[in-house]
Amino acid sequence: MAKLATLSNLSLQELNTNPTFEISNQQLENIWENIVQLSKNELVGLHFGTTMQTAALGVVGQVIQMSNTIKEALQHASSMMHLITDFYRMQVEEKAKTFTITFQKNNGFDRFPIAQNQMGDFLMAFTLYELKGLLLENPKPLKASFPTYKNSYDKEFENILKCASKYSSHYILEFRKEYLQTKIISANYETQRIFIEQINQLQNPETLSGDFSNRIFNFLLANSYLYSLSIESVARNFNISVRTLQRKLKEEGFSYLQIVEEVRKSLAIHYIKNGSSSVKEISAVLGYAEPSGFVRAFKKWTGKTPTAYRNEI
Known part of the structure; x- marks a missing residue:
């Protein structure tokens, strides 16, 4: 942690003691770049998303957990995405038999490609694993699409997402529509x-x-x-x-x-x-x-x- 902070030009002491300490987008870019280099893992954002929990999102996590249904939780998450990251906006679209969760890149952040891509990978894995926690079953996406998708990572994407993945201009997860009306136990x-x-x-x-x-x-x-x-x-x-x-x-x-x-x-x-x-x-x-x-x-x-x-x- 100390090495990462030093490489990213951050004060670890201030980060741990100052509750109002803010990390700029450039510092976030440096952090992600150093994490990738130190871990030698280009999919570190995807792996990180499988371990983080909704509670870590503070008030946003509490609102999601106390929602009545999955649909309501996703609607709340969409409206509060700006409190989690500036890099993306979230959209939930209902279709005849399915629904999609899409993370679209916000304009103006092209100078931070590593942070934006890693955060996109993170959001995909985090969303899937938190749906698993909110539902009383293990949801398997019907489809998954990534702007960062590469054929060489095919097995790793499938291992984490439990479905085939492909390249797309946006981050997209598609599920069966009946999940939307599932009651959340914590509500x-x-x-x-x-x-x-x-x-x-x-x-x-x-x-x-x-x-x-x-x-x-x-x-x-x-x-x-x-x-x-x-x-x-x-x-x-x-x-x-x-x-x-x-x-x-x-x-x-x-x-x-x-x-x-x-x-x-x-x-x-x-x-x-x-x-x-x-x-x-x-x-x-x-x-x-x-x-x-x-x-x-x-x-x-x-x-x-x-x-x-x-x-x-």
Whole structure:
């Protein structure tokens, strides 16, 4: 981080301590250029988009998460795109059986080609992965188009986007139209109440005896209502590398996956006991790809299925 700041002519101290510090478009261009060079990865923006979460967008992220439907969330995102980046405007267009999300380049930023292209790649991956978080299923685009598309990157684009990609003058994602009317779980008041207001009623499990392990547990617990957090995002929050996080946990006799499992277990039992959310909703929030996986895990933890456990209570 220090090396990147130095190469980009930024003051890391001011960046960390001054809440009103602004980065110019030229500095942003320098940052992206140095990131590409240091990582030796021309698709770093695309990869970055798969790891970032809506919560990092501040008030914009909150508005998106509290929208009633996917359509409403996308409309809000479109109207507030200028708060995220000057480089693009976002448009959502409904068709007979599909809808498209298009990111069009704004004029006047040709002097910053690296930053603009990397941000475009980022927006494509970020949008797809956040739709995955808002929906109760894994959305696969029907099509994806990129101004930065190259045949040599075909496999990488397909691996991240889960569909074939092609060249286009704009960044475009196309999905089945029925996704638009899908309700967003975080917009439900009862679910919000359980996820946020009652979360501090949970106690750290006795099995986690180490100080660092408990800090990780509490962080995951406090942020679990957003999405299942990756080890990379947790490490960034603690300003350490993934390797250091793993080493510190190992010194206390734990792994990151063990703590994630403890968080899931605590939350699962709490949600089943205290709320009216369905097994499918709880399964999605806890990061399970399918409800069946959650049911198996819950039975392993308690000896009962979630439905049987709730009925007994």
